[in-house]
Amino acid sequence: MNTPTSSSPSTPDAVPAPSVAALPLPRIAVLATGGTIAGAAPDATNTSGYQAGVLGVGHLLDAVPALSGVAQVQAEQIASVDSKDMAMPLWTTLAQRINVLQADPSIDGIVVTHGTDTLEETAYLLHLTVKGAKPVVLTAAMRPASALSADGPLNLLNAVTVAASAASRGQGVLVAFNNRIHCARDVVKTSTYAVDAFQSPEVGALGWVQDGRVEFQRSPLRAHTDATGFVIGASWPSVEVVVSYAGASRVAVDALVAAGVRGIVVAGTGNGSIHATIQQALVDAVSQGVAVVRASRVGSGHVMRNGAASDDALGFVSAGSLNPYKARVLLMLALAAGGTGPVALQKAFDTY
Numbered sequence: 001m002n003t004p005t006s007s008s009p010s011t012p013d014a015v016p017a018p019s020v021a022a023l024p025l026p027r028i029a030v031l032a033t034g035g036t037i038a039g040a041a042p043d044a045t046n047t048s049g050y051q052a053g054v055l056g057v058g059h060l061l062d063a064v065p066a067l068s069g070v071a072q073v074q075a076e077q078i079a080s081v082d083s084k085d086m087a088m089p090l091w092t093t094l095a096q097r098i099n100v101l102q103a104d105p106s107i108d109g110i111v112v113t114h115g116t117d118t119l120e121e122t123a124y125l126l127h128l129t130v131k132g133a134k135p136v137v138l139t140a141a142m143r144p145a146s147a148l149s150a151d152g153p154l155n156l157l158n159a160v161t162v163a164a165s166a167a168s169r170g171q172g173v174l175v176a177f178n179n180r181i182h183c184a185r186d187v188v189k190t191s192t193y194a195v196d197a198f199q200s201p202e203v204g205a206l207g208w209v210q211d212g213r214v215e216f217q218r219s220p221l222r223a224h225t226d227a228t229g230f231v232i233g234a235s236w237p238s239v240e241v242v243v244s245y246a247g248a249s250r251v252a253v254d255a256l257v258a259a260g261v262r263g264i265v266v267a268g269t270g271n272g273s274i275h276a277t278i279q280q281a282l283v284d285a286v287s288q289g290v291a292v293v294r295a296s297r298v299g300s301g302h303v304m305r306n307g308a309a310s311d312d313a314l315g316f317v318s319a320g321s322l323n324p325y326k327a328r329v330l331l332m333l334a335l336a337a338g339g340t341g342p343v344a345l346q347k348a349f350d351t352y
């Protein structure tokens, strides 16, 4: 009697198993920029006295053998910086390289390894300036690669898994961190030490990634990537951030105006309220042609236009739900794109 597993030629009714060609794995470019994920300390219990960005991208990939089951990975070392030192020329380099990869038919998705300190700013900048629907996923780590229970390897595996997923196409720039998938616009760093260091206040994560499974629960509604008019360039209008607090003076605002800044974002108290002294300095700045955007130092919630200050009367713009540092990114891009005056700038903040 023939068994289903028999392959003998003397069994004429045996049906050869169809040969199923394995689908090629997605091709993912990993662009490394430095950060704690590439950091090393003198010993494994040291998670704060380490040097960020000292390990090359090859070291990061070698630590995750499971990557070979998820994607065909190619790696590039774009930079090796502690992201506290992130600078606009590097943003230009990174965004331009991603746009080249977006147009490269041999690449299906892009992962960027980054430091956690300014990850939310880089992610939002890319969200507004990358052109193309291929997934772009940022990841990072809170513990250096040398640490016990380093979080970088799993974060990297998860980021590549998200970038390799068809579900991630067209979702804008994503951040994969500690099993969650966040929208670049929403995500912020909320802990100085915890491995669960990123949250999307008010709105929550877009979804999650675990054990190779990627699941989205929602999609970003605000315009991003191809739907923005922003193009990455080499020109970065000077925009700075000032903070309002008890007993604040107008020294910082006056110095910035004297230095010729094009814009000031104020990290106000509460609903973007501003100490009267700084507010008068900002009104004077507006009269000199400086764009002023009201955000909040609180960390979650939004700033209502004409809420804690009369934006219409004072010539200010409300940052809405963007934190001060993301508001600075948008203000720089809007000014570089030729936006002037509170009406046009408010439209940008209401759109992106």
Ligand code: ASP
Pocket: 034, 035, 036, 037, 052, 081, 082, 083, 084, 114, 115, 116, 117, 118, 140, 141, 142, 143
């Ligand atoms: N200072 C580091 C950086 O941002 C912190 C980190 O990556 O966690 O590069």
